[in-house]
Amino acid sequence: MRVQSLNAPTHEEITNLMTNESFDMVVVGCGAGGLSAALGFLEESAERGVSPSVAIVERSTEADRGGATRWSWVNVMVDPDGTVDPAIMERVLDSDPAYDREYFSLLRKLGHESVDWMKANGVSVSHAAPPFAMESNYGAVEGGGLSLIEAFAARIEGHTGSRFLYQTEAVRLTQDDQGRVSGVVVRDADGLTRTLAAKKVVLASGGFEGNYEMLTQYVGPRANEIRPVAPGLKYNRGDGLRMVTEIGGSTAGQFDMLHVELVDPRSTKPDPGVFGAPYGLMVNADAERFIDEGSRTFEGLNEKLAWTVWRDHDNLAYFVYDAETEALPGFEFLNQTDVPPFEGDTIEELAAAMNIDAAKFSATIHEFNKAVQEGEFDPSRPDGKCTNGLAIEKSNWARPIQQPPFKAVPGSAAITFCFGGVRTDTRARVVTGNGTPIPNLYAAGVLTGVWYQEYPGALSVLRSVTFGRIAGREAANDLFI
Ligand SMILES: Cc1cc2nc3c(=O)[nH]c(=O)nc-3n(C[C@H](O)[C@H](O)[C@H](O)COP(=O)(O)OP(=O)(O)OC[C@H]3O[C@@H](n4cnc5c(N)ncnc54)[C@H](O)[C@@H]3O)c2cc1C
Structure with a gap:
């Protein structure tokens, strides 16, 4: 042995x-x-x-x-x-x-x-x-x-x-x-x-x-x-x-x-956040709105918005805004991508730049604009300026998308932590x-x-x-x- x-x-x-x-x-x-x-x-x-x-x-x-x-x-x-x-x-x-x-x-x-x-x-x-x-x-x-x-x-x-x-x-x-x-x-x-x-x-x-x-x-x-x-x-x-x-x-x-946030998928820079939804509109690739953009403040909404975009919309949606939104003091904070937005002088031109259905997109914007109620717009507080009559209303900060140039930034979910x-x-x-x-x-x-x-x-x-x-x-x- x-x-x-x-x-x-x-x-x-x-x-x-x-x-x-x-x-x-x-x-x-x-x-x-x-x-x-x-x-x-x-x-x-x-x-x-x-x-x-x-x-x-x-x-x-x-x-x-x-x-x-x-x-x-x-x-x-x-x-x-x-x-x-x-x-x-x-x-x-x-x-x-x-x-x-x-x-x-x-x-x-x-x-x-x-x-x-x-x-x-x-x-x-x-x-x-x-x-x-x-x-x-x-x-x-x-x-x-x-x-x-x-x-x-x-x-x-x-x-x-x-x-x-x-x-x-x-x-x-x-x-x-x-x-x-x-x-x-x-x-x-x-x-x-x-x-x-x-x-x-x-x-x-x-x-x-x-x-x-x-x-x-x-x-x-x-x-x-x-x-x-x-x-x-x-x-x-x-x-x-x-x-x-x-x-x-x-x-x-x-x-x-996961904790996710909406970022511009075209960008390679760290954290190219797309946070402006409460002050504009979100549409998916079918040119349809899918969330009440004014239901929460920008940081309160972002996780739910990004998660919804990933889970229900093939991880692609667009933040749509006009010249009036872009003129808001501090707008660059809401839109942190380094890639220029899609742009058009008309809604149809913007749709072409985004490569989405122009007739549907135009109908979505038109219907939204018609539903916007009177009221005082105030980005610094939930202002109650809302829409009325839409399948998905916007609860605050609703203003018509009407001042050219019209712009859009794509957004996809990105992970911050588990x-x-x-x-x-x-x-x-x-x-x-x-x-x-x-x-x-x-x-x-x-x-x-x-x-x-x-x-x-x-x-x-x-x-x-x-x-x-x-x-x-x-x-x-x-x-x-
Ligand atoms: C763009 C961005 C913005 C954010 N903004 C905020 C904010 O405003 N407020 C807030 O509270 N939070 C924010 N967060 C989240 C926050 O920063 C993080 O959740 C937190 O800092 C995580 O700290 P941590 O020490 O747990 O992990 P980390 O900072 O990720 O550190 C983990 C470390 O472990 C190392 N490591 C991993 N595995 C191993 C291994 N096997 N061996 C050796 N080393 C290893 C990694 O290299 C890393 O250095 C943000 C995050 C990001 C990305």
């Missing part, structure tokens, strides 16, 4: 011993969630007199770092006093019983503190709103998501124990023989893997926005028509979700729903189906599934920062009592 020594290391184990490293914390993902976790951990540890070691594992190059966050406008749903709008939150929470009320009441409570923390870490937040009706008071990060990424990364780089590992992708989690997470297997740019041992692991690797296989699996046929709204999303391939479920972690959020993801508790710990935390494992940002039915806008970065920071602080509390 051949007897093998129990202690003899294999070749793989020897290679691992030579290349592996060990950290107090490994964070996967260099977006708002991951950077907030790393920074929260470093700050909380420093308060306890500890200078821990942290590795931030990031799939992209350094030049491209920041995931979706890098491309984000970073509107945050707080008013100038720092209050997270309670009415909007309640409306959203009431829309589906699956919502995690504890999570959102904590977000509401900590929203103010999170914005102050962003400011304390070099991020400027201002409160200049566009001149159009909005459902809530928003603050906006000056310089957008890139400025947040640069500010937070600079703070982290200022801590001696921190390291950014770019072009390094997390492949799977390691566990000890009792199920505690003990590290992350990563793959470097040369294709070789190694294990980063870690006392704590935070996953903040976004959703599956850049993975068409998973989008099709969860959202269904034709999900591949929904392109990413910005380049950073291509790195988010559902790895965090896979790694968590592989070790028994649970999921939450509505997997067959609704479904992994399940966490209010301490940002990843939990199993019965709510038991998996020891040493935390998650934050879009990877954590929280949304059902509707995303109200301006809460994704805020929640990524808030719960990323919670993950970092919780981990430090646990390690350095």
Whole structure:
């Protein structure tokens, strides 16, 4: 009988011993969630007199770092006093019983503190709103998501124990023989893997926005028509979700729903948003209206509009407007494409440029114009200026399309983030189906599934920062009592 020594290391184990490293914390993902976790951990540890070691594992190059966050406008749903709008939150929470009320009441409570923390870490937040009706008071990060990424990364780089590992992708989690997470297997740019041992692991690797296989699996046929709204999303391939479920972690959020927005499909620029519907008309490729364009404000309507265009209209519709609409102060904010609109001096000429049925289009516009009621048009509030007598009425901001030149911009749905993801508790710990935390494992940002039915806008970065920071602080509390 051949007897093998129990202690003899294999070749793989020897290679691992030579290349592996060990950290107090490994964070996967260099977006708002991951950077907030790393920074929260470093700050909380420093308060306890500890200078821990942290590795931030990031799939992209350094030049491209920041995931979706890098491309984000970073509107945050707080008013100038720092209050997270309670009415909007309640409306959203009431829309589906699956919502995690504890999570959102904590977000509401900590929203103010999170914005102050962003400011304390070099991020400027201002409160200049566009001149159009909005459902809530928003603050906006000056310089957008890139400025947040640069500010937070600079703070982290200022801590001696921190390291950014770019072009390094997390492949799977390691566990000890009792199920505690003990590290992350990563793959470097040369294709070789190694294990980063870690006392704590935070996953903040976004959703599956850049993975068409998973989008099709969860959202269904034709999900591949929904392109990413910005380049950073291509790195988010559902790895965090896979790694968590592989070790028994649970999921939450509505997997067959995405946050989408309407963009110009002709454009190759990031986020060529088409937001003007409330102040003009939408028609599909059959030249028919299909939605009450004035039912919500531009940011309130956009997700539903884009989803409807994808689901019911072969992912193509047109925002139609005239010279009067184009003259609205701030119109360029509503129409962010870099490709010129289709144009005509008559409705028929515009139809020809759009390549749609001119007679049908002309009838749709004529019928709409006839139905417009008297009233004072005011783009800054729901003005009640509506239509009367149409199969699909327009509830606000209805004005006839009558001043040439007539214009149209095509719109298709593009994905901003997934609704479904992994399940966490209010301490940002990843939990199993019965709510038991998996020891040493935390998650934050879009990877954590929280949304059902509707995303109200301006809460994704805020929640990524808030719960990323919670993950970092919780981990430090646990390690350095
Ligand atoms: C154009 C645009 C506008 C937006 N506007 C707003 C807004 O105004 N307000 C708002 O609140 N939200 C907005 N959002 C949404 C918001 O920006 C994101 O939902 C949020 O920033 C996501 O942060 P995150 O940290 O979860 O993910 P991300 O920022 O996407 O970071 C995830 C990171 O993980 C990395 N990664 C993925 N897999 C791996 C792996 N296996 N190994 C290593 N690294 C990996 C990725 O490369 C990426 O850097 C917008 C998004 C876009 C694209």
